[in-house]
Amino acid sequence: MLDFRFRKSAVKEYFVKKLLYRNFKPVYMVRSSNLEYYFPKNEAATRLLFKNDPVCVLTERMKKQVEQRFGLQRVHVIPNSVQVAHRKSIKSKTFKNQYIVTAGRLYDHKQFDKLIAAYAESELPEMNIDLRILGQGPELNRLQKQVEKLQLNDRIHFEGFVKKPEAYFAGALFFAFCSKFEGFPRVILESLACGTPVVSTDCPTGPAELLDGTNGILVPHQDFKAFKDALNQLAKDEDLLQNYRDNAKASIARYDHQEVNKLWKAFIESLKEK
Structure with a gap:
């Protein structure tokens, strides 16, 4: 059990x-x-x-x-897993403007307010790159008021609960993440499995285990200036972005369902020996 x-x-x-x-x-x-x-x-x-x-x-x-x-x-x-090896092609979600995406329950520790602030201070709004936030939660009203105060209603979009977020991940320039703490964030796994790079803070734990320098940018935990700079860097450097895209899926091959299932089987066998 x-x-x-x-x-x-x-x-x-x-x-x-x-x-x-x-x-x-x-x-x-x-x-x-x-x-x-x-x-x-x-x-x-x-x-x-x-x-x-x-x-x-x-x-x-x-x-x-x-x-x-x-x-x-x-x-x-035993980490979380995602389908990588036999993943079906995903139809990307497209909009008038390019966009970056984030996702998760809208709780305080997810720090969507910090992400919104970093986006607002970045060059992305001027580059016509929007931010799309997937998820529901108790912080929604406060975050909407923050966006209104920043006068970015035309740039920051709350998509609510999305049954198949992979379409958004696949269509985004990159995924942005700055949670205060995690375990092993499945949303980062899903994004990389869609071939989409990630910009994340090094929160405990998970991002450092997933971002190896070939598939996105990892900045120090709670360093939101560095986070903003990383947003700018990846939005402006097309070669770097493409390089990360090319490496994204292969970088998480060890987290494919089949590979993680092997860990579970070995773990269950070890329990039988006790």
Whole structure:
């Protein structure tokens, strides 16, 4: 059984283990670098509760965080996956103007406000390159007011929930991302699988594992001047943009469904040996 729950209460987890999990051991899934979502703050209690249990994280950096902070030893890395090898051709979404795209739930920690500000300060509006934001969430009204204040309603477009965002990814010049924290952002994977480069901040964790210098630009975490400069650079340098496009799909071949399924099979076999 894979346990994806938030596990903030040591007392609750004690009783869950004693009552619900008394006859089998679950695999505890950790999907974000913000470990407070998945383990009680009391590190001693966490160590005692989970010391003999398998934990599955998304990146090597997350593995190191869990091991160093809580002293857990059975931590395994299995990343998110995406279809790369046999991906069908995608009809690109096109508009009057070229555009860059971003996507995700409109939550505060996704920092869409920072992305909007960086876009507004960049040269992209003057270059007739729009910003299209895919997703819904509680920050929508605040973000719309920010755009109105910047007088960029004709440049920044809120697309809402999009069932098949790949068409937007494929049609964009590049994907922009500046979340405060992540686990292993699937939207970056999806963008690269569509052959679309990425500009991202180096948030913990995920972007650094996906952007290797051949498929996009990675800037320091929370450095929004560098982020703005990267937007300008990639929008203006057609050769660099094309080079990143040419490399995008191949750069994430190891995250193809078939490859990640092999990791899952090996992991499941290792559990049988315990």
